[in-house]
Amino acid sequence: MSAATSWTIAGVRAALEAKKISARELAAEFYARIDSRNRELNAFLTLSPERAYAQADRIDAAIARGETLPRLAGVPIAIKDVLSTQGIRTTCASKILESYVPPYDATAVERLDRAGAVFLGKTNCDEFAMGGSNENSAYGPVRNPVAPDHVPGGSSGGSAAAVAAGLVVAALGTDTGGSIRQPGAYCGVPGLMPTYGRVSRYGLVAFASSLDKIGPLAANVADAAAVTQVIAGHDSNDSTSADVPVPDYSAELDKPLDWLRVGVPEDYFGDGIDPEVKAKVEAGISLLHKLGCRRVPLKMPHTDYAIAAYYLIATAEASSNLARYDGVRYGLRVPGATLTEMYRNTRERGFGPEVKRRIMLGTYALSAGYYDAYYLRAQKVRSLIAQDFADAFQKVDAIVTPTSPTAAFRLGEKTADPLQMYLADIYTVTGSLAGVPGISVPCGRTKAGLPIGMQIFGPHFSEGRVLQIAHAFEKAGGFDL
C-alpha cells in the first residue's frame, strides 16, 4: 500500500472537515480494499455494511449541520470477533457460536460507536482467543499480509492483518497472554495491551477473566493512543474495571524522554531467542538510549516459570468460563436423549481441538486432588512474577524486551506440538500475569523480510508513558531499523 492511500485518524478527520471525502465514501473505499484482499487473507469473518453505513451517514449528517465531530468520526475500524456487537454476528471463531447475534454492544464497542467510529466488520482470531497463530479458528487461518505463507500471529491475527494490509485504520484486539502484542509484532504494526482493569471487559466473551484485556492495533502509535483514549475508563458493568482517571494520552506523546530509565532484563535475551530478533531489539534499545533514555540492566528471576503458571491459570479459568456453552440458552445445540448427552454432544461438535485441550487441562488442574499441586501453586508463582515487576519498577520507568523469540513462522509449522506453541509466549505472558500495560512496536525486519517486534512494559496505569516511548521510537525511525 502506498503512503498516498494510507489513512490515519488525524487524516480522516482532516479530510472529512475539508469535505474532501464523505464518511460514506471512505467506508466504501475501505470495503473495496477488503473485497480485493480478504479472500486471500481471511482477516474478516463477518462484514457489517448495514451498521457501518448507518454510522457513516450519522457522521455525514453531523458534518452537514456543521457540528463538532466526535474523536473518531468516520474512522473505519474492525472489531475482533470475541467482542459483542449488537446486531452483528459474534462467533468467537467457533462453530459453537456460528449464528450467535448479541443483543448488546460490549462497553468498548459502545464507546467507539459513541466516538463516531465506523464498524466495517468482525475479525478472525483463534477460537475463543486461544492460540498464538490464528490456526485455531474454526473458519480457517488468517494469512500474514507481509508473507502470506506465514501466520499473522494470534489470537488477534485478523485484527493485526487487517491493519497491516490497510483494510482498516485501526482494530480492537484482546490480549490474555500476548494476543494483541504478538500478532502486532508478526504483522509489523503497534499493538497495546492496557493495564488490567483499564478497559471494561463487559461484553468481551470471557476466556480467562483475571487476564483478559481489550486494546488497539493501529498503523501508528498516535492512532493506538487515540483508540485507547476512547475505550479506557471505569464502567459499572465490570466490577474489575478500575476507577482511575484516564489521562490525555495524545498530550503525553510528544513529551521528551529525558532520562527515563529503561530496564533491560537479561532473562529475556537467553536461550531460544532468534539471533536476528535479538540483534534488532538490541538496536532498538540503542535507539532509545540515543533518544535520551538510560539503560538499566535488570534481573527478573521468575520469568522462566511464567509459561507454566500462565497455562495453568488461563486454562483453569477457561474451563470454568466455557462451561456456559451447553446448548441450552444460545449458540449450537446438538440433540441428545438426556440433558447430559445433549451437553456432551453440543460441546464435542461445537469446540475445536485447542479449546478442548485447554478445557481438559484446566478441568484437570482444578479437579479434586490436583488443585493444590497445580492451580494454587500457579497462583503463588503469579505473585512472584508480579513481585518481579513491582521490584523492577522501583528501579526503572519502563522495561524493554523482545515481543516474541522469533518472527512469524510458516502456516502449519507448529500445529503438531501444542507445548512448543505455548513456549513461544514466554516474553508476553509475564506482563499478562502481572497486569501491567505493554505495547509491541515494530523494530525492523529479518533478512527474509519478516517484521520483528519490541515490547515496552510500564507500571500499572502508565499507558501514557508506554505510548510516549513508543511514539518517540516511531518518530526516530525505530519501526524501520
Place this chain on the structure above:
Amino acid sequence: MKISREDVIRVAELAHLGLTPDEVERYRGQLDDILTYVEKLNELDLDKVEPMAQVLHAGSGDRHPELRQDTLLPCDVAVPILAQAPDAAKPFFRVPRVIEK
C-alpha cells in the same frame, strides 16, 4: 507418565466433552507433555507465598469501586435473549427430560 487414559476419560466427563478413542489417546500424550513441563513450578519454595487470584489496584481495597448503589435498574431483556435460544417455550428454555418418568 503423569496422566492415564482413565484420567483423560474422567476429566472429559467432568467437562462434559465427548471424545473419540483417538482423541483420548492424542490428548493423553499432549496433556502428559504439558503436565510434565509444569512440574518445574516444584523447583520453587512457595510455602510463604500468598496466591494471587486477581490484579488488585492500590486504593481499590477501601474505595470499593466494584460496588454500585443498591438500586433497581431496568433489565428488560427476556425477549432478545430468548430469541437466541435453540429451543424456547416462552418464557422458558426447553431442554431434554431430566427426571425419569
